[in-house]
Every structure is written in structure tokens, then in C-alpha cells.
Amino acid sequence: MDGLLLFIAGLIASSAVAMVVGISFALILPGIERKVQARIQQRVGPPILTPGWWSVLKFMYKSKVEPIAQMPAFYKSLVLIGIVIVSFLLLFVTPYWWSILGWGSILGIAGLLKLEEVLYVLMGSQSQSIMSSSMPVPDLAKGSKFIGIRREFNEQHSAERSLKMMAIGSIPLYLGLVVPFIAAGSGMLNAVVSLQNPDYIVSNWMAIPIPSKPLLFTIPGAMGAIVYFLGFVMLMNEKPFSILKAKIDVIEGGVLEYASSLRAAYYLMRNLLMFSLSSIFNTLFLGIPFDPFMPSMMLINMLLSLIPVVSMATLAAFSPILTFRQIYPAAMGISAFGVLAMILASSL
Amino acid sequence: MTLKSIARKNAVHVMLFYSGGCNGCDIEVVNAMLSPRYDLEQYKVMLTWNPREADVLLVPGVVTWQMLEPLKKIYAMIPDPKAVVAVGACAVNGNVYKNLVGDIGVNEEIFAPVETVIPVDVKIPGCPPRPEDIIMGAVKGLPKLMGAP
Amino acid sequence: MITFLRLMLTGAYRNIVRVLVKGDRATSMDLRNSVLNLSVPPTPTVLDEMCIGCSGCFHVCPTKAISMVKLNTPVIIIEGYVKDQVPRIDLMKCIFCLNCHDTCPIYSVFGEAAPIHARDVGMPHMILKEVLKKPVMAPPETIQALSKLIPPSSLSLIQREGVTKP
Amino acid sequence: MIQEKQTEKKVIEKELSFGPVHPALVEPYRMRFFVNDEIVEDCEININMAYRGIEKLFEGLPVEKALLIAERVCGICSNVHAWNSVRVIEGGLGIEVPQRANYIRVLVHEFQRITSHLFFFGHAFEVLGHETFAMRSFLLRENFMDLLQYVGGNRVMPSVPIIGGIRPRADLNESLKKVITERVDAFESKYKDYLNRAVEDPLVMSRLSGIGYLTKEDALKFYATGPTGRSSGWNYDLRREMKEYKPFDYDVIVLNEGDTKARVVSRALEVLESLKIIRQIVKGLPEGPVVNRSWVAKKMDYTVSYVETYRGELMHSYGLDQGGFIRNYKIRTPTITNLAAMEQACIGDHVTEAILTIASCDPCLTCCTRTEVIANGKSRIMSDAEIIQRFGWRK
Ligand code: SF4
């Protein structure tokens, strides 16, 4: 009985610490991302805290407005659901959750990611921004031959694209995700970490257990990491895979109508997702989990999570948006690479 | 300073609205944003294309009949507090389009200055203003945002 | 492909330098400082040295954007003619029609760069005395039109010194 | 347009519309794409959102003022509008222009061609989603914005030409010539680096090539002038006929591919030709006066003047009445003839690529819009009577 109470108290405490640290850190990431890009673009760029922290705070202080959406209440709830999903994603990397109902497993992570993707589709089909076909300009009287055709909102178009991205674009992430589990021969995060970092499981909270054989430095692990990284870029909708919120046609896609505190929530969701995915990367490929009760692990995990973020920023600075003409072959190539990594991993 | 005004000072999102000027001001605004030499972002000002995200609306140019409704709508879409910056002589006083009109007397095709359509907080003169003037204008819009409830 | 790889490598090096030590940054730091100090200098619109203070521009401006300000110390241009005022443009009212520029006698009579330009008047490359010695090159209609805008003293200054064109 | 398309009985699923306020557009216009899945089956570009009544503004103005309004037709081509506006009266009344003035006019024109093309790259890369290259284009463009500022006093509206020559403000002195030479040299090496880098980038090239085909027949049919037509193999450049360009030696870039890549490449190469012209001007600038002031405005018949601008062929025309006041000013600008070609070229592509194709034709429509037939807000065609009732001053 006591053991259970202690466990629950630990769970709550670790979750609280994880959330506070995770959110504070996640909101610094966009600033770093932007700063790196700015430096590449030979300019000064915004201060580190501006794109994350200050923007979110500022949006919180803006007056409430009702979004224009098919079902405003549902649309508003979507972003909150998103935050919950992403928070769980982050919590799943903290060891306390690994023993609950098997959530700290590949299935838990993959399931949440899938939910996250579905959110974009739902958002897109809900939002009806003024920026698309409801812009008040007299354009129907231009004598078009196509009178009475269905006029689609850009967001809906973006939702269709997210469906396509779900079908093809998200495969690499899952393949990359699976590789470490295959290597560990288990579906549980616990096994993946202990395979790479046996010291970690047995050491106390002050220790600094260095992973003895990180997967990243094996061939299948490295391949899996690359695939995972590209999948990460796809899920973050960053360039070059940002077709579903390609600024030049659908502007921001489904999230167009989020204003004031909802926009703050959207920023939070995106940045927390970015951090969670990088944190998962470190857990899976380096064996360094985000453990609130082991400060060394937590710090190393946070520092290392800059690597995927900075790489993504660099990649985004140097690539155009790809259209499906390029995404299909690219995603298939990457997936094939991922499958190869899986096969190699199984022989590990 | 409250946290509110510090946050507002440290993150400003501007939206550019092409209202129908000659393009000169529009491109100078784009220059101020995109040219690394001016780099608007270093002043904590970020470009957006979504009125829901914006704090400051930049209106360069006279407002034409067709852009009147979109301008009013987009202005209404921006959540409070918001500021409007009139960029260039066109937006400030109608420029030659309003004032140098030969035989026709009054040009009824355009709405100028922008003040006649939506409330304007900062005016930047010049035809076109230099990017540095535009940046200064955007910075001058800050106190209004910061002071708002 | 080879060239691409070479570009990739040199580019990677250049960009790492850029990211880590702000290499070849293009942002103008002077500008940054002056923006942060709220001290961006305005464009020069009037060249006081080249102006004869005739107030032609003041009268011709369609939006009353020009005001003539008294000089603290009046300047003697040539004996018998003292310049005691120069124009100032209020850019908030200006519509950049360049009427002022086109009317200014320095431009319209002598064909030199006028000392007033609503956008940017530039650097003087003439001395006012020299200009006034040049023969008058404007057609009589221009002088006629000018006489309605500027006081007789200024007009006589122009015609006394210059030689009216046949 | 595209009458034949109708007979094919295409089933079109839906319409996507963008603009007039949209990140892909640098001025107000509206693009309507009629798509199946994501493939564009037909396209309609709605212009006239920037209608300011410019042609009517000229009516009754003294002719010296024409160039100042003409310059305000557009902020990218500002100089060429002012230039062409004075060319009309110079042609109509036979006003002699000193050679030095002609040289400087061409110089400023070529400066603006380069800034316009670099703006085009900036815009095209922005549409491509490549922010870094867009910023580099804008950075390179600054060189020539500075030069325009030095010459004319403003980065965008240099107000250089006047009837009979150029403003003395814009005359070149030795030190300015030196600055120009230095800047042009520095620019050239940087620009070549930038081009190499862009051409070698497989991602960028995979986005550009293979889309937006415009055949030579279509280019001729829709009268796509300028680089848009020239990159479809139509060897037509008005500069060959302009006497101002006689002294200079340069190549006209003609490409045969006709796709989006060709349109980008042809402009990239044109910049290098412009540099050649600029060097020749600075080297061979004749001495002499910069303006011929011995002309009087008098009655002039309706006169037309054509100039090759950065996007194609530009026409200005007007007549003068007895008092020397402007009557019947008409402008026909390059983009208006390129519009139909744009609409044609983007058919059959993915929506994102169609927008790129349109951007690759370098649309800029502030100058195209003069005839408004739709009442604001209401989507209906107004009758003539209504127009007159509403805008009584038209008659
Ligand atoms: S102020 Fe001048 S540059 Fe700006 S839009 Fe108006 S005419 Fe164009």
C-alpha cells in the first residue's frame, strides 16, 4: 500500500517537474531555431526569448476573439487536446511513466503521434479564415466559366494535404522510431534505455551514468536516427516538408484562426512537440532519458535535444518547400532506408 | 513595467496589407523585413500574414475601392490591442493620387488618407520612406501597444 | 555533382562560421544603433547654402507643406541682396510632386540642381555666387510665371546678374 | 481565355482562391485556381484591385507634371514610366535630347532592371519557400538601391528624366562614376557566387524545372513580351529598336525551353548583360549638357512611345491640347500582355507549383488596372449608367 502511494506521489512530482522544465525549455527552442537561421542569413535575428516566451506571453495578454470556424467550440478544443497529447508524449519519456499500463512503449508514443497528426486534419477542416475564399472581393462576376463550383477554403485544402502526409509522410518517423525497439528486442522504453545505458537503471539520483553503447554509433542506429530526424522534420511541418502549411498557398493551414490565448496554446503545442520529439530521440538513440529525478540525465537530455532542433533549423534555412512531386519519392526513399535500418537492427 | 507590457514590447507581429499604392512602399517594407541589411526581426518585430497573429497592421498606399472591404475586415480580425501604421505619403495624405488631379478635381477612386478608413496610430511620411524610417515607425507604434489594457 | 559537393563543403564551413561567430554579417550596425537610440537622421531636403530665399517654392506648393523660416543671421549673397529666410518642408503634408524643385529659380532659370528636393536634395556641387553669374537659360514664359511667385527683389537678383537669353 | 478548354469537357472539382491579401502576392490581385485533386485545370487572375484611376489623373495636367504621376504608376518600374512619359512628348514635338542625358537615362533604367530582377529572385525564392536565398537576393539588391539613391536621391523613385533630358540633380560626377564601377565589380563576383550556388542546389532545381511550360506559339498568341516571351524562344526585344540603346553592345538572352526554370535563368543572365551596359555607360559617358530646355509645350497629336522594360513592352501615349495640357493619357503595361500567358502556363501543375509559375512570369499588376467594371462589395457588373452615376466626373 505504502509502495503504491509513494509511487503515485513520485509520479505526480516527476510529472510536475517534467512539465515545468519541459515547457520552459521548449519555449526557448524556437528562439534558438530562429537565431541559427538568422545567422545563416547573415543578420542579427530576434533575441532568443522573443519567438517563444515573449510571443506566448503576449498572445496570452491579447483580448479574446471567437475564431471563425464551422464549430468554434470544437475548433478551440482541438489545440487544447493537442497540448494534452504532446504533454503525455513528453511524460512518456520520463521513467516514472514507463511502468504504467505499458504506456512507455512504442505503441504509446506512436499512438500519440498519430493522434497529433489527426489534429491537423481536423483543424484544417474546421477553420474558415478570412484569408481564403471568404475574402470580401468581388471576383465572382468576372465571367468565369466555372460558375457554381465548390469554393474551398485554403485550410480545407491544407487538411487534404495533411491526409496525404499522414498516409505517406509520417511513415519514416514510425520506422525510425521502431529501429531502437527492434534492436532492444522489446517494445518497452525501459529495455531500449537499459540496452544502451545499463548504468542508468541501477545508479542513484546524483550519478552521471554515461551510456556505454549508444545505438546512434551503430550502423542501423545511425540509419534509424537519420530516418527519425527526417520524420521529425515532416511531423513538425518544417521545410522542406512543410507543404501542408506552405506559406505561399495555404498560409498556415488549419491553425490560421487561432488568436490570442489559443494562439499562445498553439505555439506551446508546437514547441512542446518539438522538444518532446527531440527528447525521445535522445532517449531512443542515446539512452539518455528525460528523468526529472536525475538532474544530470535531464540536463544532458535537454542539451542534446538542441542538436535535432539546430539541424532542423539549418535544413529549413537551406531548402525550399517540396511539393508532392518530390515528397512522394523522397518519403519512399527514406522509408526504404528505414526498412533497411530495421532489418539491420534485428540482426544486432 | 508590468509583465504584460514587457511581453508586448518584446514580441511584435506585424502584418503587411497591400492596399493599392504604387508598390514602392510595399517593397520597401518587404525590404525592411527581408533584407539582412535592415533585418526587422532584430528589433523583435516579426512578419506574419495572419491577422489573427498580428499586432500591427502596416498599410502602405491609398485604399482602392476593391481593397476597402478587405482592409476593414482584416482590421476587425486583429485581436486587441492593435496599432495601424500608415506607411508613405499615399497613406498619410493621399499623395499625388488625391492632390494633383488635373481636370477631374477630386479623385473618387481612392480612399485616402488611410485615416478615413481605419484609425491610424503612426504615420510615416516619404514617397517611399526609407526602410529605416519604416523600422522607426514600427518601433514608434510600441507605446500604444504596451500601454493598452 | 562534384561542384555541388565542393559548394556544400565550403558552404558548410562558411555557415558554421556565420552561426558561431557572426561571420560576414550583413546587418548594418550603425543603423541598428541609430534605430535603438531613436536617432535615424532624416533625409536632407533643403540646401541652405544654395537657396536665395525667394519663397517661390513656398508659394507653389499645392499642399502648403513648405514654410519659410527666418535665418538667425541673414546672409549677404551679393551686395544689395540679403537672404533672410529659407524653406522647410513638412513631410507629413508633402505629396512629393516636386513642384517646389521644378519652380525654384536655381533649377528653372539656371538649370542647376535645385536647393530643394522633397526626397533628398543631395550634395551641393556649385557655389551660389557662381550660379547667379551664369546667363539666364530659361524661356521668358518661365520668368513670367516666376514673377508671380517670388518678390521683385529676388527676380531682379536673377535678371540683374544673369544675362537674359535672346 | 482558353476557349478550347471548354470543349474538352473537363470536370472540375473545386476552386481555390488566393488573395488579394496573401503572402505569395506582392500586390493586390486574386488568383483563382480550378483544380482536380491538386492539379490546376484552369486559372483566372483577377486584377484591377489596385485601380487608382491613374490614366484619368493625367487629364488636364501641364505636361511637365506627367512624368511625376507616371512615376507613381508603379514602384518597381518607376523610372521607366517617367522616362516613357517624357519620350512621348520628345517624339511628338521632336525635342532633341543631349547624348549625356540619354546615357544617364539608360544607366538608371539598367539599375532598375537589376533591382527589379533581383526583386524577382527574392520573390520567386520566397514563393519557393527558400527564405535564405530570398534574403540573399534582397541583400544583393541593396547595392543597386544604394546607387539609385546616390544618383536620384531616392531608392525607389529617383525622378531622373525630365522633358529634354534629366534632372541636374542626377548628373554623374567623377566620384560617383568611381563608386558605380566599384559597386558593379563587387556585385558581379558576389552575384556569380550566388548564381552558382542556386544553380547547383538540387532541391531548388527540382522545384523549378519541368513545370510551367509556355510554348512559343502560346507566347506569340498571348503576346507575352519581355523575358517571359524570350524564355519561350521568341526573340523579341525592343531595346534593339530604341535609339538610346544604339551605342551599347549587349546580348539579348533568348532561351527555348519555355519552362519556369528558363524564365528564372533568362533573368539571371539579363542581369549580367545589364552590368555590361552599365560599364559601357560609365566608361563612355559623353560630356555636355544634361538637359535641353529649349522647348515649349504646344498642341501635339496623339503620340505613342514604346520602351522595353524589365517585364516586357510598355506603351505610353497622349496628346496635348493648345495650352500644352495632357489629353487622353493611355498606358499599356507589360504585365497585362503577360497575364494570359501566365494563366496558360500554370495549367497542369500542382497548385504550389502553379503559384511559382505565375511568380516566374514576374507579375506586378499595379500598373495594369485601369478599367473597373465591378462595384465594390457587390459581385455584379455595373451598367454604364450606374458607373456614370457613381463616378460622375468621368464624363
Ligand atoms: S507613397 Fe509613394 S512610393 Fe509609397 S505607395 Fe505612394 S506613390 Fe508609391
Ligand code: SF4
Ligand atoms: S514636393 Fe512637397 S513640398 Fe514640394 S511642392 Fe510638392 S508637396 Fe510641396
Ligand code: SF4
Ligand atoms: S524656390 Fe528655391 S531659392 Fe527660392 S526659397 Fe525655395 S528653395 Fe530657396
Ligand code: SF4
Ligand atoms: S485597352 Fe487597356 S491599356 Fe489599352 S487603352 Fe484601354 S484600358 Fe488602357
Ligand code: SF4
Ligand atoms: S510591370 Fe507594371 S506593376 Fe510591374 S513593375 Fe512594371 S510598372 Fe510596376
Ligand code: SF4
Ligand atoms: S479586359 Fe479590361 S477589364 Fe477585363 S481584365 Fe483586361 S483590363 Fe481588366
Ligand code: SF4
Ligand atoms: S471611356 Fe471610360 S475608361 Fe475611357 S477615358 Fe472615358 S471614362 Fe475612362
